[in-house]
Amino acid sequence: MPNTATLNRKSAERAARQELILQGALTVFKEKGLEGAKIDEIARVSGFGKATLYYYFTSKEEIFSALLLHGWLSLWRELEEIAVGGDSPRATFISMLKKIAELVNTDRPLYEFLFQAPQSYTREENERSEWKAYQNRLYKVLMELIEQGIQLGEFPQMEPRLIMKAMGGLFHGLVFLGKDRDTITENEIEEMLGNLLG
Amino acid sequence: MPNTATLNRKSAERAARQELILQGALTVFKEKGLEGAKIDEIARVSGFGKATLYYYFTSKEEIFSALLLHGWLSLWRELEEIAVGGDSPRATFISMLKKIAELVNTDRPLYEFLFQAPQSYTREENERSEWKAYQNRLYKVLMELIEQGIQLGEFPQMEPRLIMKAMGGLFHGLVFLGKDRDTITENEIEEMLGNLLG
DNA sequence: CTAATATTCGACCCGTAGTTCGAATAATCG
DNA sequence: CGATTATTCGAACTACGGGTCGAATATTAG
Structure with missing residues (x-):
């Protein structure tokens, strides 16, 4: 007969440990890639025994996917609001880029990984994985904004x-180029885009 | 006491077979990446026995490098002339892009691989490999053209x-986007750059 | 033709690394 | 406090795949 409060705490702890593992995994995946990252190293870096990782995840692949899903999903959640805001295509487009830059600053390693990994690791299996859906959705929204913007002569x-x-x-x-800059890019983005979008 | 003419033929045949292996390797590497590509599959695709591959190359890594070196080296050779042509930075820059587009049309799979692989597979070991030097050289030349062009207000x-x-x-x-287009890009490049370079 | 050399190849070897096992420990319950 | 359940972990298992071996065949030399 389990205690409800205890159950909640347990599940929170479980989530926290998963988070720790993902954090370690991010470090290793970023440095070594999907194939190059060894489970032993992820375990060592995240401070758990190897078998413990399999208590929280079913496979290396799942760890990888969880990481990407986590990232793309939260990114999408944040951007969705802006996307439906009803501003002009160009303004919306710029707002979204701004927002992304802002988010990047909150967790640089994660987003560097997000924006690097996709091309490298988009092979068959991953093709239909869950995170890919959010990545595509975002891509599609941006494309549509550009298309509409072109119609309106904004691009x-x-x-x-x-x-x-x-x-x-x-x-x-x-x-991602500037190594030092942590407060990026409010008007910079404006300026840059203005430069290239005419 | 070897016969000279025969020796030449042999070495030509040897080179030809290496070429065949590289061709097969390209197919597999493109589809599966460096880790995902299995020696057995490269052997099957290129029509040799596995051990024969090791008669012509010392390792999988070497096959990979040979492929990239071949590509980047020949690309560099072609572009070097243009780079020292003495035209204005912007004109030189555009000429080089044109040339690249032209070359891409001569061996699309190879260049798709060249322009895809580098990011994905630039991990420690490869970092100092020979092909990387040519890639860097090209990168540097283009960067310098841009820098000079900015000085002159051309960018x-x-x-x-x-x-x-x-x-x-x-x-x-x-x-690379257009699937069908095989005759790319003479004035298209001009136009596109004009659009974005102001 | 015969010997020597070059080439080919599937079967095997063996290290690596993902995954599982089983035992040990810790936490929770009654 | 036992008993039951949750968690941890290194050792052991196993599949996979890069690389080697040795025998077989083809080619060249003399």
Whole structure:
């Protein structure tokens, strides 16, 4: 006959431990990649025995996915609101980029991983994994904003995917290039985009 | 007492077989990545026995490196001439991009691999591998052109690395997005850059 | 043709690393 | 306090895959 309060605490502790494992995993995955990361090392870094990891996760793959899902989901949650805000496409687009930059500052390692891993590790299996759905959703929203913005003359008259690519590279650079800068990018983003979006 | 003519033929055949192996390796590496690619599969795809691969290469790693070196080296060779042509930075920059687009059309799979692999597989070991040197050299030349171009007001007044990043994304998109287009990009490049470089 | 050399290859070897086991310890309940 | 359940963990298991071996075949030399 289990005690409810105790049960809650236990489940909280369980979640906290999962979080610790994910934190360690992030470190190792970032440095070594999915294949290069060894379970033993993740265990060592996160301070648990190897078998304990399997008490909280069913496989290395699941740890990896949980990490990405966690990241993309929370990112999506934050951006969703902005996306439906009803501003002009260009304004919305810029707001979203700003928000992303802001979030990046709250957990740099995580987002560096999020924006690096996808290309590298998008092989068949992952293709249909849950996190990929949120990544795609975000991608799609941004693409639609660009398309609408082009219609309205708010963006250059180019193939939308190209603008997307260019923005991607640019934004990635802006947010991740500076090693020291931790307070990024309010007007910087504006300025940069203004420069390139004409 | 070996026969000279025969020796030449042999070495040519040897090179040809290495080429075949690399071709097969490219297919598999592109699809599966460095870790995901199994030697057995490369052997099967390129039509040799597994052990034969080791008769021509000393390791999987070497096959991978040979592939990248081959690509980056030939790319560099072609671009070097243009780089020292003495045109204005912006004109030189554009010429180089044009040239790259042209080369991509001669061996799309190879260049898709070249431009995809680097980020994914730049972990310690590869860091100092030979191909990386050529990749860096090319990167450096392009960066310098951008820097000089900014001085002359031929590029937007932005952090050079950002322009580089944006150009990278943009160019990558332009060259690799269109599935069908095999004759790319002469004036297209001009137009696209004009659009974004102001 | 025969000897020597070059090439090919599947079967095997063996280290690595993901996963599981079983025992030991800690926490909770009645 | 036992008894039951939750948690931890290193040792052991096992599959996989890079790399090697030795025999077989083809090629060249003389």
